Amino acid sequence: MGRLFGTDGVRGVANADLTAELALGLSVAAAHVLAEAGTFAGHRATAVVGRDPRASGEFLEAAVVAGLASSGVDVLLVGVLPTPAVAYLTGVLGADLGVMLSASHNAMPDNGLKFLARGGHKLDDELEDRIEKVYEEHRTGAPWDRPTGSGVGRVRHYSEGFDQYVAHLIGVLPNRLDGLKIVLDEAHGAAARVSPEAFSRAGAEVITIGTDPNGLNINDGCGSTHLGLLQAAVVEHGADFGIAHDGDADRCLAVDHTGEEVDGDQIMAVIALAMRERSALRSDTVVATVMSNLGFKLAMEREGLTLVQTAVGDRYVLEEMKEHGYALGGEQSGHVIILDHATTGDGTLTGLMLAARVADTGRTLKDLASVMVRLPQVLINVPDVDRTRVGTSADLAAAVAEAERELGSTGRVLLRPSGTEPLVRVMVEAADIDQARSVAGRLADAVKSALG
Template sequence: MARIFGTDGVRGLANADLTAELALDLSVSAAHVLAERGAFAGHRPLAVVGRDTRISGQFLEAAVVAGLASAGVDVLLLGELPTPGVAHLTGALGADLGVMLSASHNAMPDNGIKFLSRGGLKLDDVIEDAIEARLEEPWERPVGGDVGRVTPHPTAIDEYVAHLVATVGHLAPAAGRPALKVVVDCAHGAASVAGPRALRDAGLDVVAICAEPDGLNINDGCGSTHLEVLQKAVVEHGADVGFALDGDADRCLAVDAGGNVVDGDQILAILALSLREQGLLVDDTVVATVMSNLGFVQALTAAGVVVRQTAVGDRYVLEDMKAGGYSLGGEQSGHVIMSAHATTGDGVLTALQVVHRMVATGSSIADLAAVMTRLPQVLVNVGGVDRTRTDDVALLAAVAEAESELGESGRVLLRPSGTEPLVRVMVEAATAEQADAVANRLADVVRERLALG
């Protein structure tokens, strides 16, 4: 049987792969596993449950709540709230378990279940495996007063927004200057209320777009996967900066006043230098992934900041940050984790921190992002190959030859897919033409040497 949990919880087509029955059973199993591991020792267990704006979140929420309450867990209903909001309130409310219903940046028909442990931390693989193993086991059901109580928590957005604003205070502009104008694309998602409110409460002039969720339009042609909507709005409104969130608002990308994209690497570089100036960048180190642009690594290294690189995925960034006690990490896709304020990526927090840096320095985001130069990056997906044989001698020789050709101004990365007969060939170079030529040449070698059958 294939593993139910993926790299970010359980995800699939709602009411097909991810059914109400599965959601209920997973919630019961999670309650039992955490109880057995002492998470509920000596007290009545409490869980918080939030969701994004997908219509399927309504029936999945009902199933999750039914499962938890039937297992004797009290539940606070947070309603529509970003994933980082659920993580924050899991800790702030002293809950033993947090549950977020979201498929993040995926299209509306999908949905997902993310479980968070005490403090708002993602579950590790061992606990997820234990939850799967308990799915089919019989259990003794509590009765009478031992079943869980279900209570709405109507102040969830207020509490989360207050937490966000407290990280920056009031972002007052220099004397005689108007408040910065910010456009925020909420992707018709979970931050449609919390995102604009937090930015306004911090003293910014806010234009909110794609903030009218109807249950069906989440991520639909907007948000961090469709930046053209934000680019156009920033220019039309004469805004200083724009931010694009995804459906559950755990990631953030930006656009400067001219409509140019500022990606996750550039945002991470801006925040790394900001924290270092404040003496808050632990060990002068930032955690990124192997997909971070070489220009990012070069710029921060030149500035005296150590860049640690992990496998692709925010969970791996988080694991490395926790192990080393680091204060900042993130991905090119816009997941930025600031451990002093959050246990997961938080798109609204990221936007606030970037604007804080703009106000503190009097600089535009374009000027701040110019600390690094993005090298042209080409990614070629080669399908129909044996992904287990990337150690082929001839392929390694071709990679070595390419690396010699690129020198210090480029790099090569081969990434076998974890699930498909696919190898990803990524090349960075001084020019787009060179990156494209080298990537396609290596892709041809992969097809020839690793062909199936």
């Protein structure tokens, strides 16, 4: 069996890859592993369980609840809420673990299962590997140790979570948003109610799109992976800017008043300078991944800030932040972690902080985002190849070396296997977009030839 856990939990086509049986079994295994690790020592365990609006989340939620309760874990069902809300509630309620059902930005047929440790933090690789091992042992025949009678877990709905999370978001804002007109695209996802409520309570005039989830339309032509609707709406309504989230609202992208995209790197740059002014940017350091645009690194250097880069994945950004006490980090894709107020990427919080900077300075988002100039960057996804051989193919290494010689100091190349999909990502940056496209195309062909 290949590793079930990717860079962001277990993910796949619901009812094909991610079945009710798998969700139940992994939930039981998680309960046993965390109990063995001492997480539940001396008390009856409690779990917070939430989901995004996907239709498959309904039966998968039932499977997760069955697995946890049958293992003696009490369950608080918070319903449809963003991933960062489930993480926040796991921490503030003192729960022993959290579970989020979502495939984030993926299309509707997919779903995902993500476990959170006490405090609302993602599980480390070692615990995930242990959960997989225990699950596989029992799947192949070893019986579970099951409680009976009063030992089984109890399940109740926890509707207070919505207001608790919104109040938290409003409470950490440095200033109100009065006078701003903002378009929000919620991707028909988990933040369809939360985000408009938070922005409105903070004082903004809010126009919404993508706020009618029906279980089947999540991320469908809208949200952070499809900015066209948001760009058109911002211009049409004469809004100050727009904010887009993905299906579980752990990421945030923006659109300025002219309809131009403002990506995660630019958002981090704007928030970093705002945090430095408030003496909230510890060590004057920002953490980002190797996928961040070279222009972001140059901007941080010019502003006297330090940039620390990690492997791709917000979990690695978070690990670096926690280890060294940094306050801000994230990814170009819009996962931004503000560690003083969240344990994971929080798209609504990020959007609110970005809006607060616009309101406080009186400058346009376009002007604020101009602190960095994005170098042309081309990303090509190469599907149906053996992603495990990216680092061992001699032919591919030679193709990369040739590309790097051509680009010199004016660009860079990055190849990485996807952690959630069967493909390899080819990223090329160059001072000239035509050169970036040419080099990226040749490397994509090399990946197909070497790994196909």
